[in-house]
Amino acid sequence: MASRKTSRIIQLADALSGRRVLHLRDAAALLGVSEMTVRRDVADNPGQFTFLGGHIVPAGEMDGDMPYELAREADSHAAAKREACIHAAQHIRPDETIFIDCGTTLEYLVDLIPENYSITAVCYSLNVADRLTRKPNVRIVMLGGVYHPASASFSGNSGLETLDSLGINVAFLSAAGVDPGRGATCVHFHEVAVKQKVISLARESHLVVDLSKIGKLKPAFFAPMNVFRSVITEDGDTLFPAV
Amino acid sequence: MASRKTSRIIQLADALSGRRVLHLRDAAALLGVSEMTVRRDVADNPGQFTFLGGHIVPAGEMDGDMPYELAREADSHAAAKREACIHAAQHIRPDETIFIDCGTTLEYLVDLIPENYSITAVCYSLNVADRLTRKPNVRIVMLGGVYHPASASFSGNSGLETLDSLGINVAFLSAAGVDPGRGATCVHFHEVAVKQKVISLARESHLVVDLSKIGKLKPAFFAPMNVFRSVITEDGDTLFPAV
DNA sequence: CAATATTTGTGACAATTATCACAAAGAGTC
DNA sequence: GACTCTTTGTGATAATTGTCACAAATATTG
Numbered sequence: 001m002a003s004r005k006t007s008r009i010i011q012l013a014d015a016l017s018g019r020r021v022l023h024l025r026d027a028a029a030l031l032g033v034s035e036m037t038v039r040r041d042v043a044d045n046p047g048q049f050t051f052l053g054g055h056i057v058p059a060g061e062m063d064g065d066m067p068y069e070l071a072r073e074a075d076s077h078a079a080a081k082r083e084a085c086i087h088a089a090q091h092i093r094p095d096e097t098i099f100i101d102c103g104t105t106l107e108y109l110v111d112l113i114p115e116n117y118s119i120t121a122v123c124y125s126l127n128v129a130d131r132l133t134r135k136p137n138v139r140i141v142m143l144g145g146v147y148h149p150a151s152a153s154f155s156g157n158s159g160l161e162t163l164d165s166l167g168i169n170v171a172f173l174s175a176a177g178v179d180p181g182r183g184a185t186c187v188h189f190h191e192v193a194v195k196q197k198v199i200s201l202a203r204e205s206h207l208v209v210d211l212s213k214i215g216k217l218k219p220a221f222f223a224p225m226n227v228f229r230s231v232i233t234e235d236g237d238t239l240f241p242a243v
Numbered sequence: 244m245a246s247r248k249t250s251r252i253i254q255l256a257d258a259l260s261g262r263r264v265l266h267l268r269d270a271a272a273l274l275g276v277s278e279m280t281v282r283r284d285v286a287d288n289p290g291q292f293t294f295l296g297g298h299i300v301p302a303g304e305m306d307g308d309m310p311y312e313l314a315r316e317a318d319s320h321a322a323a324k325r326e327a328c329i330h331a332a333q334h335i336r337p338d339e340t341i342f343i344d345c346g347t348t349l350e351y352l353v354d355l356i357p358e359n360y361s362i363t364a365v366c367y368s369l370n371v372a373d374r375l376t377r378k379p380n381v382r383i384v385m386l387g388g389v390y391h392p393a394s395a396s397f398s399g400n401s402g403l404e405t406l407d408s409l410g411i412n413v414a415f416l417s418a419a420g421v422d423p424g425r426g427a428t429c430v431h432f433h434e435v436a437v438k439q440k441v442i443s444l445a446r447e448s449h450l451v452v453d454l455s456k457i458g459k460l461k462p463a464f465f466a467p468m469n470v471f472r473s474v475i476t477e478d479g480d481t482l483f484p485a486v
Numbered sequence: 487c488a489a490t491a492t493t494t495g496t497g498a499c500a501a502t503t504a505t506c507a508c509a510a511a512g513a514g515t516c
Numbered sequence: 517g518a519c520t521c522t523t524t525g526t527g528a529t530a531a532t533t534g535t536c537a538c539a540a541a542t543a544t545t546g
Contacts, residue, residue, distance in 0.1 A: 033525090036524075036525065048354055048377070051503090051504090053295045053297065054502070057295075106402055129369060136392075144367075144386045146382065149376065149379075158387065159387055280493085320492085
């Protein structure tokens with residue numbers, strides 16, 4: 001049952017497990033088949049390999065492995081998001097516990113955590129968690145649950161219960177839409193429970209969005225504006241009257 | 244002294260810190276210069292960037308990505324591990340729920356889940372979860388908790404409690420040592436609670452290890468051999484008498 | 487301000503990679 | 517063996533990427 005094709009895939013993965021990339025030419029030579037066949041093998045296993053230039057790379061080197069929604073949005077407003085996070089990072093203090101919402105925006109915040117700060121970061125999405133692992137002094141707490149590909153995040157009761165045992169100093173929330181009257185909204189309903197519970201538990205919550213989100217209304221409402229200590233955009237903090 | 248050139252290099256590095264690759268076209272647009280200039284910038288900083296196909300990639304991120312321990316072990320016995328997983332994959336049946344332990348070994352099992360199988364996979368490590376996201380028909384359940392860099396996994400009470408609400412058909416366990424008399428052991432104590440609870444809940448448990456693990460004894464004991472339906476190595480399944 | 491160096495953009499061309507259609511080879515069935 | 521179906525290889529062609537020389541623009545210096 002191990003067809004010739006599967007055995008080649010295994011050989012490929014094997015060869016690639018050491019190296020970072022493998023040129024099509026070498027792969028063909030290694031497997032003793034034509035380059036065309038290798039192309040087809042790779043194309044048939046988009047979960048495992050991708051092409052980059054003339055090279056085969058493990059899927060994941062490209063952004064092709066990111067959930068579609070995230071990957072698409074990744075570029076747009078990247079500069080604005082980064083700017084917003086630079087301002088948001090001012091609210092991170094050493095030895096405290098912060099919550100980092102899902103989405104692409106707050107990925108930049110992770111990069112901006114000072115290397116020498118020993119903090120605890122609570123998150124519930126894969127992309128944020130992944131980035132946090134590059135910060136040696138950050139203790140990471142992950143809220144588990146069922147995976148939602150669209151936002152690369154998890155949700156479930158146990159994740160919510162975990163929150164009860166945490167003391168969160170500062171929560172950084174993201175949103176897909178900010179309507180001045182209605183408040184903050186997102187696209188995926190499963191995020192709502194997490195966001196709301198975090199807001200209710202955290203000592204202070206900040207909404208971090210780029211200006212393109214202002215004025216938009218998305219399906220899932222999760223908070224009125226007055227629960228946030230500030231709304232942080234690329235233009236800086238907009239303070240709200242304390243509640 | 245911050246020449247225009249250096250400032251572009253910084254911007255480039257910045258943009259690349261998010262994505263893994265950046266297409267020349269996008270880089271040029273982002274920096275507001277011609278593609279030729281970007282080419283020269285990249286060529287002048289061989290320590291920082293490389294070209295791969297039409298894309299810019301960070302130069303030497305061979306191991307900076309994975310937790311050190313995992314990265315180092317990743318190569319050794321890779322072929323054996325993959326072989327073992329090929330045998331293990333025989334125990335995956337459609338529409339069932341499986342548990343996948345942490346470590347590098349079982350990453351290969353993820354790749355071997357048939358694309359058309361709708362299964363639920365329970366895991367508690369980042370590397371396994373990451374790989375699972377490439378399987379569109381797999382529902383992923385993540386056990387959360389505090390992150391342990393050495394094994395890229397999470398542990399905590401809430402994760403254990405999540406297990407109570409799950410029905411696991413087949414559990415695939417990994418181990419760092421298998422002593423015929425003493426049983427299965429691992430390196431990190433925090434894994435023990437998860438492994439033990441999974442074994443007690445799953446309908447059948449299999450231990451998947453390459454032969455190099457046999458005869459070794461590691462600090463954290465988690466199960467005697469007779470709890471496993473089989474021990475799966477690159478040589479195939481070794482059945483145990485049902486308990 | 488000129489004179490000189492450095493940086494940048496452009497277009498032409500070479501090299502490489504991607505895609506496709508179709509033929510050849512092999513595997514499985516009766 | 518004759519039939520089908522699948523897999524693989526080949527060559528032509530399109531699209532993309534890489535390289536280079538040279539002109540234009542910008543910075544630097546005295």
